Amino acid sequence: MTTDTEARERVLEAADRLFYAKSAHAVGMDELRTEAGVSLKKLYQLFAGKEALVEEVLRRREEAITAATMKYVLRASTPEDQILAVFDWMADSSGTTDFRGCAFINSYAELGPSSERVTAVVRHQKTGVRGAIAAMVAATGRPEWVADSIFLLFEGAMTNTAITVSSEPARQAQTAARFLLEKTA
């Protein structure tokens, strides 16, 4: 006997994994139901529909990624190393074979230009990793454009790490970021 909360958790976990791996439109509610071990009826009791589920998954993923990168950040000692630590997280993550880049960009890509889901994607750009980088760079007293640049390196490396299936782009981006930080010291 499982509570609704447990079932909900299992669904969200399975949805996050499958949506990220195959993209949302390629995952059917039936496959999801099987993977989560939940009846179709309960699935629709817990979530209004597929779109609502996708949005919830994106919301949680934002938190999860921020938390994951923060674990790397907090391990570093100097402010500069903390900023560079997000690329360590990326390089390590690319080791897992199912790394598929930024879930928000991927989600944007499979959407039409006008969609409700775009809202969540755009919001992610303001908060999450971008916000963390901006805060850390500001704390070192460097100008805002340095943070913008490092975030663009981050995003570029995310997509290229996924496509090339290697940690090389993450390392390249880290090198560039380190250079930026050194020359703006």
Place this chain on the structure above:
Amino acid sequence: MTTDTEARERVLEAADRLFYAKSAHAVGMDELRTEAGVSLKKLYQLFAGKEALVEEVLRRREEAITAATMKYVLRASTPEDQILAVFDWMADSSGTTDFRGCAFINSYAELGPSSERVTAVVRHQKTGVRGAIAAMVAATGRPEWVADSIFLLFEGAMTNTAITVSSEPARQAQTAARFLLEKTA
């Protein structure tokens, strides 16, 4: 009376526009047929199927983008300005409301991890704009990591320009690239 070549051209033009705007899976063959003004029969005479059409569209888009950026590049005088000119192209392109980022990343995003189409996407990473940037940077005698960094800035700016619907990321990336070039002079 239209020849097969003309019909083929119309189909590819419409497919490129629609696929890019809505993503390939969201565009039906029937919509495409209507848009191109071609019978369904002829459509399947000209192309083996939807997947073949998508691959052909990606192939042509690679050429088109390279050509478009080259127009900006050749207008600049110094080698450094030539490199930075690709960001001018991006900033200008973002002005058109239907700018949706890098078609290859978008295509990757809507695909499963193992797909034939990934081949075309990966190939694009080696040639196209990346190749052009690499060649231009090498011509200035700067190390390879500078080219890698500028390409990552380019890719990051492509996605963020699309999501934020503004030319700001393109300008931010250009600023960073200029900084990199100046400090490695």
Place this chain on the structure above:
DNA sequence: TACAGTAGAGAACGAGCGTTCTCCACAGCA
């Protein structure tokens, strides 16, 4: 034992997809 209520399994439904097939109008030619 009888009964009310719940939950699960999966059938069913309507829509949309890629692809194929049918039908018909019309051209060129004897």
Place this chain on the structure above:
DNA sequence: TGCTGTGGAGAACGCTCGTTCTCTACTGTA
């Protein structure tokens, strides 16, 4: 005028999807 072949319009087919509905099994209670 007949015949043949070509091409277009769109109906049809088989499939998958998101969502809903039906039926059945089972639980707790008197």
